Amino acid sequence: MRPLEFEKAIRRIHTLAELHVRLYRDVGFDSIDMAAYLKDICDGLRGAILSQPRVELECISSPVRLSVDQAVPVGLIMNELATNAVKYAFPGGGPGKVVVRLEVDQDHTVLSVTDNGIGLEAGGKASSGIGLTMAKGLAGQIGGMLAVNCDGGTSFILKFKADRQLESLR
Numbered sequence: 584m585r586p587l588e589f590e591k592a593i594r595r596i597h598t599l600a601e602l603h604v605r606l607y608r609d610v611g612f613d614s615i616d617m618a619a620y621l622k623d624i625c626d627g628l629r630g631a632i633l634s635q636p637r638v639e640l641e642c643i644s645s646p647v648r649l650s651v652d653q654a655v656p657v658g659l660i661m662n663e664l665a666t667n668a669v670k671y672a673f674p675g676g677g678p679g680k681v682v683v684r685l686e687v688d689q690d691h692t693v694l695s696v697t698d699n700g701i702g703l704e705a706g707g708k709a710s711s712g713i714g715l716t717m718a719k720g721l722a723g724q725i726g727g728m729l730a731v732n733c734d735g736g737t738s739f740i741l742k743f744k745a746d747r748q749l750e751s752l753r
């Protein structure tokens with residue numbers, strides 16, 4: 584394994600490890616506070632962005648709780664999309680901005696990862712890596728749809744229905 588791939592594998596494992604720390608900190612073990620979870624992942628990514636000091640990563644989340652079955656895939660998807668944005672959207676090193684947002688839109692939960700960079704097409708072979716393949720597979724696993732919008736940068740939008748039993752917790 585090349586050093587970069589090794590680092591990526593570690594990042595993916597770290598995302599899961601962070602979830603477990605949060606799981607045991609949370610009061611009910613059956614649901615996850617997504618605002619805190621996504622913030623943890625972004626904090627970890629910021630540490631890895633040091634080579635891109637002019638790329639800002641912002642995380643904005645509504646107070647959403649998800650089942651563990653949905654929280655894990657959502658965290659992994661966010662990790663892949665935000666890593667890609669930081670890595671490819673600003674080949675000149677920025678300045679640039681990546682915004683991770685989680686909100687509830689009527690009966691759907693929406694995660695978006697938006698950057699104001701060069702755009703997916705300009706980034707080259709758009710969809711051949713492990714990251715986007717994994718993100719699409721995980722989106723399907725939670726019954727969601729992953730769409731992309733390339734209007735002045737790149738915006739990935741994941742839309743899914745939160746598991747029923749948690750609705751009373753909101």
Ligand SMILES: Nc1ncnc2c1ncn2[C@@H]1O[C@H](COP(=O)(O)OP(=O)(O)OP(=O)(O)O)[C@@H](O)[C@H]1O
Pocket residue numbers: 591663667668669671672698700701702703704705706707708709710711712713714715716737
């Ligand atoms: N936000 C983005 N801006 C510009 N190009 C992007 C962006 N996200 C993805 N891309 C392009 O899409 C390609 C595929 O991304 P994907 O995550 O599937 O693979 P990868 O990042 O190259 O490899 P891996 O995820 O396995 O580390 C990237 O190589 C890059 O060219």
Ligand SMILES: [Mg+2]
Pocket residue numbers: 663666667712713714715
């Ligand atoms: Mg990737």
